[in-house]
Amino acid sequence: xxxxxxxxxxxxxxxxxxxxxxxxxxxxxxxxxxxxxxxxxxxxxxxxxxxxxxxxxxxxxxxxxxxxxxxxxxxxxxxxxxxxxxxxxxxxxxxxxxxxxxxxxxxxxxxxxxxxxxxxxxxxxxxxxxxxxxxxxxxxxxxxxxxxxxxxxxxxxxxxxxxxxxxxxxxxxxxx
Amino acid sequence: xxxxxxxxxxxxxxxxxxxxxxxxxxxxxxxxxxxxxxxxxxxxxxxxxxxxxxxxxxxxxxxxxxxxxxxxxxxxxxxxxxxxxxxxxxxxxxxxxxxxxxxxxxxxxxxxxxxxxxxxxxxxxxxxxxxxxxxxxxxxxxxxxxxxxxxxxxxxxxxxxxxxxxxxxxxxxxxxxxxxxxxxxxxxxxxxxxxxxxxxxxxxxxxxxxxxxxxxxxxxxxxxxxxxxxxxxxxxxxxxxxxxxxxxxxxxxxxxxxxxxxxxxxxxxxxxxxxxxxxxxxxxxxxxxxxxxxxxxxxxxxxxxxxxxxxxxxxxxxxxxxxxxxxxxxxxxxxxxxxxxxxxxxxxxxxxxxxxxxxxxxxxxxxxxxxxxxxxxxxxxxxxxxxxxxxxxxxxxxxxxxxxxxxxxxxxxxxxxxxxxxxxxxxxxxxxxxxxxxxxxxxxxxxxxxxxxxxxxxxxxxxxxxxxxxxxx
Numbered sequence: 001x002x003x004x005x006x007x008x009x010x011x012x013x014x015x016x017x018x019x020x021x022x023x024x025x026x027x028x029x030x031x032x033x034x035x036x037x038x039x040x041x042x043x044x045x046x047x048x049x050x051x052x053x054x055x056x057x058x059x060x061x062x063x064x065x066x067x068x069x070x071x072x073x074x075x076x077x078x079x080x081x082x083x084x085x086x087x088x089x090x091x092x093x094x095x096x097x098x099x100x101x102x103x104x105x106x107x108x109x110x111x112x113x114x115x116x117x118x119x120x121x122x123x124x125x126x127x128x129x130x131x132x133x134x135x136x137x138x139x140x141x142x143x144x145x146x147x148x149x150x151x152x153x154x155x156x157x158x159x160x161x162x163x164x165x166x167x168x169x170x171x172x173x174x175x176x
Numbered sequence: 177x178x179x180x181x182x183x184x185x186x187x188x189x190x191x192x193x194x195x196x197x198x199x200x201x202x203x204x205x206x207x208x209x210x211x212x213x214x215x216x217x218x219x220x221x222x223x224x225x226x227x228x229x230x231x232x233x234x235x236x237x238x239x240x241x242x243x244x245x246x247x248x249x250x251x252x253x254x255x256x257x258x259x260x261x262x263x264x265x266x267x268x269x270x271x272x273x274x275x276x277x278x279x280x281x282x283x284x285x286x287x288x289x290x291x292x293x294x295x296x297x298x299x300x301x302x303x304x305x306x307x308x309x310x311x312x313x314x315x316x317x318x319x320x321x322x323x324x325x326x327x328x329x330x331x332x333x334x335x336x337x338x339x340x341x342x343x344x345x346x347x348x349x350x351x352x353x354x355x356x357x358x359x360x361x362x363x364x365x366x367x368x369x370x371x372x373x374x375x376x377x378x379x380x381x382x383x384x385x386x387x388x389x390x391x392x393x394x395x396x397x398x399x400x401x402x403x404x405x406x407x408x409x410x411x412x413x414x415x416x417x418x419x420x421x422x423x424x425x426x427x428x429x430x431x432x433x434x435x436x437x438x439x440x441x442x443x444x445x446x447x448x449x450x451x452x453x454x455x456x457x458x459x460x461x462x463x464x465x466x467x468x469x470x471x472x473x474x475x476x477x478x479x480x481x482x483x484x485x486x487x488x489x490x491x492x493x494x495x496x497x498x499x500x501x502x503x504x505x506x507x508x509x510x511x512x513x514x515x516x517x518x519x520x521x522x523x524x525x526x527x528x529x530x531x532x533x534x535x536x537x538x539x540x541x542x543x544x545x546x547x548x549x550x551x552x553x554x555x556x557x558x559x560x561x562x563x564x565x566x567x568x569x570x571x572x573x574x575x576x577x578x579x580x581x582x583x584x585x586x587x588x589x590x591x592x593x594x595x596x597x598x599x600x601x602x603x604x605x606x607x608x609x610x611x612x613x614x615x616x617x618x619x620x621x622x623x624x625x626x627x628x629x630x631x632x633x634x635x636x637x638x639x640x641x642x643x644x645x646x647x648x649x
Binding site: 103104107108111112113114115116117118137138140141143144145147148150151152154155157158159161 | 183190193197238239241242272273275278279282285289297298301304305308309311312315316318346348349350351352353362368369370371373
């Protein structure tokens, strides 16, 4: 329980830091803190594979990418905040978000659901169990996610198409 | 029936997505992918209708994750109709590149998955698979307004997906199961407020996709900025997918306890019908006008869920077809009038009746169907919705429907007035050109609209058989 509370506080502080920090690099580092404390939380829940994947994929690969982009794009630039259109909306949004969060936490503590009672299946959380699930009954879901990745790849192609290449197209049709 | 048979339409679409990608790679011809996607969607259409004719009771696969029944197959048919229309309308749009048909097929696949979703994993996968290609398509023209539309849709869509996911997690926490079938069994016993929080958050996520009033802010901007064919796809396909999953999620998963959610959805439906149609009145841009009218129609669709009875489910499913046909026809005429531009205002229609009488007549027919004038499909659809509201003993919904319809009629009469107006017609403006794809879509839409209005019996029969997923209870 103590471990959970410490990790939860760390995760929340990290998440707040991402939003509040002025420098993008600081935001990215706060995100690392958040991701790592989440990874340890997963370990406590005996989801070992998820914890390791979280560290390798998010804290490793994706954060490196973030930092690259941040240092490439914003190095030495100090950008001011855009002016708020609606005065004080951040405070109201913050209060509402915290209120909803507290209400949900109270609900979850006072009325634990059935999922807690259902117990862990055999091989839960380790590589063997995950593999059996993903290549067994849940294979179609994995297939759907693969198609989503295809979508993302096509999206990169479509959105990054150089504008120059589009102009000659109708011309070629006229020549034919 | 095996899983492979049941998912045959989906497998066909997946296969043709991959073949189209290969075709793009191997051939430099522009229309290869478009032809391949047309063939793919037509064969999936044939497969769905064939399966529809011999599925008598629901088949469950993946532990309840995929439910193949007449309902899911009917949704397939509607969604494929929307996809075919999009490909035909975007046939000569060379700016979009050869990936356009592939993205449309991916979004169609997401909508088909929403139709057969039987647990929360499939639900979420379907919503994401529908949304991702649409984010890209909205921004695919590389214009400033297109970029704005794509970014707005992406940010708000990701936010609503987050809320939806949170709600689904809470639902799992409260019930200890992912499948809707088990929800129904669990919910009958006294339940926890955690469950309510989960239902509310999941509903927010789904209603966002449907464009119901407190969550409708994105609709006009995204519709206005997106290319016309894509807007048509959003207005028809996305609404079909979201309405299908909403109906299955509430009427199937929470069948036993309609008292919790029925009234809330009823109030939202009335609010949406009135606000959507009211805001459609002052619009000058035709796409914004149709966007607000789409919000109003989402309110009409919500009646079918809020009544939580069999008539409501049938009326919703029926209403999707006349609404979709009218959307197809309206956006086809819009894209013909617009030509190369992405923006069309009401004043662009001025004098169309003189320049292109047939096009104007078709446009008037679909507009009257939107408004629900007798002898069009829209009237029959609204009639069934009204009947469902009265059977459910909810006169408030019926009053809201009538009010929304009257307000909507005012909005639809303005473009009609503009196109019959000959006085200040700008005779130097070029005549809109017919294209083959646009003509096919308009003719199918108008014939379907009038056919549904004059002789709706076969479709009504089909819909009555399709809304049979209550059988499992």
